[in-house]
Amino acid sequence: MKRWIAFRAILIKDVRSYYLKPPNLSWGLLFPLAWTLMFFLRSQDPIDIRSLLPGVMTLSVLFGTTSMLAVTVTFERKGKSFERLLQAPIPLGLLVLAKTSGAILFGTLNALVPLALAAFYIPLEASGAARLLTACLLLAFSSAFLGLLVAVSVQEVFEAQTLSNFFRFPMVFLCGLFFPLERIPLPLRSLSYILPPTYGADLLRGALGEEILFSTASSLARLTALCMILALLCLRAINRRWID
Amino acid sequence: MKSEPFAFEVRGLRKDFGSLRAVDSLSFGVFPGEIFGFLGPNGAGKTTTIRMLTGLARPTGGRLFFFGEERTADVKAVQHLMGIVPDDNNLYPELTGRANLEFCGALYGMPRKERQERAEMLLERFGLAEAAGRLFGTYSKGMRRKLVLAAALMHRPPILFLDEPTTGIDVASARSIRQLLDDLRCEGTTIFLTTHYIEEAQRLCDRIAFIAEGRLVALDATATLLASAREEGAIDFVVEGEAFSLKEPLGRAFGGVTCRVEGDTVSVRSAEPLRLTPFLNFFRDRGIELREARREKPSLEEVFLRVTGKAPEKRAKEGGGRP
Numbered sequence: 001m002k003r004w005i006a007f008r009a010i011l012i013k014d015v016r017s018y019y020l021k022p023p024n025l026s027w028g029l030l031f032p033l034a035w036t037l038m039f040f041l042r043s044q045d046p047i048d049i050r051s052l053l054p055g056v057m058t059l060s061v062l063f064g065t066t067s068m069l070a071v072t073v074t075f076e077r078k079g080k081s082f083e084r085l086l087q088a089p090i091p092l093g094l095l096v097l098a099k100t101s102g103a104i105l106f107g108t109l110n111a112l113v114p115l116a117l118a119a120f121y122i123p124l125e126a127s128g129a130a131r132l133l134t135a136c137l138l139l140a141f142s143s144a145f146l147g148l149l150v151a152v153s154v155q156e157v158f159e160a161q162t163l164s165n166f167f168r169f170p171m172v173f174l175c176g177l178f179f180p181l182e183r184i185p186l187p188l189r190s191l192s193y194i195l196p197p198t199y200g201a202d203l204l205r206g207a208l209g210e211e212i213l214f215s216t217a218s219s220l221a222r223l224t225a226l227c228m229i230l231a232l233l234c235l236r237a238i239n240r241r242w243i244d
Numbered sequence: 245m246k247s248e249p250f251a252f253e254v255r256g257l258r259k260d261f262g263s264l265r266a267v268d269s270l271s272f273g274v275f276p277g278e279i280f281g282f283l284g285p286n287g288a289g290k291t292t293t294i295r296m297l298t299g300l301a302r303p304t305g306g307r308l309f310f311f312g313e314e315r316t317a318d319v320k321a322v323q324h325l326m327g328i329v330p331d332d333n334n335l336y337p338e339l340t341g342r343a344n345l346e347f348c349g350a351l352y353g354m355p356r357k358e359r360q361e362r363a364e365m366l367l368e369r370f371g372l373a374e375a376a377g378r379l380f381g382t383y384s385k386g387m388r389r390k391l392v393l394a395a396a397l398m399h400r401p402p403i404l405f406l407d408e409p410t411t412g413i414d415v416a417s418a419r420s421i422r423q424l425l426d427d428l429r430c431e432g433t434t435i436f437l438t439t440h441y442i443e444e445a446q447r448l449c450d451r452i453a454f455i456a457e458g459r460l461v462a463l464d465a466t467a468t469l470l471a472s473a474r475e476e477g478a479i480d481f482v483v484e485g486e487a488f489s490l491k492e493p494l495g496r497a498f499g500g501v502t503c504r505v506e507g508d509t510v511s512v513r514s515a516e517p518l519r520l521t522p523f524l525n526f527f528r529d530r531g532i533e534l535r536e537a538r539r540e541k542p543s544l545e546e547v548f549l550r551v552t553g554k555a556p557e558k559r560a561k562e563g564g565g566r567p
Contacts, residue, residue, distance in 0.1 A: 002353020009350030017338050080334035087298050088351035089324040244261075244301050 006090045007098045014102035018072050024106075032060040032113040049122050054204035055177040057111040058197050061139040062168060065107030069100060069147030070160040077151065077242075086242060092235060100144040107140035108133075128207035131216065135203035138223045142196035145230035152237040171195050176202070181213060196230075199223040250309065251276040251403055251434040252297065257306035259292050259458075266292045268458040270306070276402070279425065279435040281449030281466070283442070283548060289458040290438040291331065294405050297436070298328050310403075324352060327396030331407040333388040337381030341372055341391050344380050345398055352399035359398065366394040371420065386417025393421060403434045411440060422448060446470070446544040454551045462551040469547045477501070477518025478540035481510045484533035497526055508535075 018024060035056045076082040085095055115132070118124070150163045173179065174188060175197035184192055192198050199219040206212040206219070214222070250273035257270040267289040274280040284290050295301035297308065299319035308315050310322040335344045342363055349359030367373045370390045375383065380391065389409065396404060409425070410418035425435060425448055439445050445452055446466060453463040462469065483490070487510045494503045494510065501514045512518065520537060527534045 005353045005355065006351045009347055013336070013339070013347055017336065079337070080330065080332045081336055083300060083330065084328075084334055084348070085351070086300060087323060087326070087328050089320065089353075090351065091320070243299070 003094055007094055010098035011101045019102050019106045029113055032110055035059045036114050049118050050208055053118050053208055054201045056114040057204055058201040060110040061107040062143050062197055064110035065103045065140050065143035066147035066164050068106055069103040069144050070150040070164050071157055073151035074157050074160040103144040104140040107143055108136045111136045132207035135200050139200035141227045142230055145234050148234045152241055171197055196226045253309040255307045258304045260304040266458050270460055272453050272463055276434050277432045278450040279429050279448050281445040281452035282438045283445055284455035288455045294407055299323055325403050327401035327404045329393050329396045329406045329409050333392050335380050340377050340379055342376040345395055348395040349398040362398055370394045386413040389413050406437045442545045477514035479512050479518055480538050482536035483508055
């Protein structure tokens with residue numbers, strides 16, 4: 001019970017201090033809108049919103065979640081307030097979950113912005129809602145831990161942004177959103193198979209009734225496995241670098 | 245493995261950073277309810293020791309005990325017993341004073357009503373009630389330090405770690421923090437205090453450990469450490485006229501003493517106790533009129549100098565005051 005009081009307090013503080021701040025709220029809206037516009041401009045043919053939606057949602061989650069977590073945690077590390085959390089009687093796993101939960105919620109809500117806009121133009125079946133939400137949550141979870149890995153690796157906030165982009169942009173081009181996986185050269189394609197957005201985007205495609213590359217069960221299993229691996233890597237990195 | 249009757253104890257504690265040994269075979273115990281001073285020059289290993297004791301760093305070697313139980317590999321299990329005041333004011337600038345305290349209470353699992361009541365009580369006690377609704381980022385240095393101390397006390401910890409609690413704050417705030425520490429001792433809190441201010445340690449601490457280059461160089465009751473200084477010789481003689489010509493004859497007549505002359509004053513120092521009569525005879529035999537002879541009051545600073553071989557740091561105080 002005591003641990004959950006701490007968990008709740010950290011989550012609520014982060015949501016109020018970071019995610020509900022007007023600049024971040026507007027950023028959370030503008031970013032998905034910008035992605036949507038980019039996809040519209042790229043399209044040569046009459047716009048097929050349903051086929052664009054998985055990509056826009058994936059990018060919204062990936063960019064929103066990684067940025068927020070990498071920046072906020074680096075900011076708290078620099079102000080030494082993160083040490084206060086490490087010195088509190090909260091298991092490290094629960095602490096990490098509390099810090100990432102705000103970003104996961106933020107990322108998931110980011111993904112729902114283009115979905116809500118799309119709902120005005122295309123019919124969305126309720127049957128895919130659970131799959132869609134699961135995909136968004138798992139994508140946000142993996143992105144949050146990627147952001148945390150960035151935070152563990154840097155000292156300054158600007159470094160967090162730079163390092164995030166170092167892996168985010170290659171990811172965008174390798175996860176099958178812009179180029180079909182089969183058109184990606186073989187050595188690079190092997191990288192595609194270990195990227196969370198590859199499976200997250202595919203799950204979203206399936207949930208929206210589009211053609212998929214992997215079975216739903218396979219994508220779910222692989223994405224969940226990647227989430228677990230990233231979480232373990234984060235815990236190990238924090239244990240080694242922040243508890244010296 | 246049991247360790248009693250200490251509130252906490254370190255045995256052979258060691259910490260290496262690559263090839264640098266920051267803490268070397270440190271052993272001491274802190275009794276429940278005492279204020280234990282941990283003094284040393286900059287880079288001596290004070291903060292590293294606190295980081296190991298509070299779970300922010302892993303010892304390279306040695307053992308940690310809390311209330312008799314070994315916790316070397318599991319400091320997390322006893323973190324609820326600790327209140328920690330780091331050398332940085334690491335609360336959240338974007339939260340109000342009250343919200344900071346309530347958040348810190350929640351980190352230790354305090355229910356909402358209890359933490360609200362405790363926060364109000366501490367804000368009142370620390371004289372911050374009027375500023376409770378202001379953002380921490382807008383507080384003065386003294387107010388920040390007090391709030392960090394209040395935050396450490398939210399969950400009523402039996403052990404309090406204080407790293408330089410009065411550094412960089414004004415005289416009045418430093419004085420009120422020292423008064424609060426005295427009150428906490430009376431309430432039974434065990435306090436582990438690092439400070440640069442020797443006078444502060446001398447006034448507050450029951451026992452003091454001196455650390456230099458990661459090693460414990462002295463540990464005793466404050467009174468005992470002062471008594472050891474008292475045994476040393478330190479006499480100042482004020483003579484009629486200029487005293488420079490006395491330096492050499494004094495050195496010849498009294499082996500093992502060092503003399504320093506400044507104007508009409510000769511300061512004689514010795515590692516051994518000094519008797520006054522031979523010096524009085526020395527001046528009388530040479531027909532030198534002695535206006536004054538005074539034994540210097542021993543201070544902990546002299547003990548510090550002797551055991552560490554270094555002067556204690558005197559950080560420039562922002563706010564302009566001595567503690």
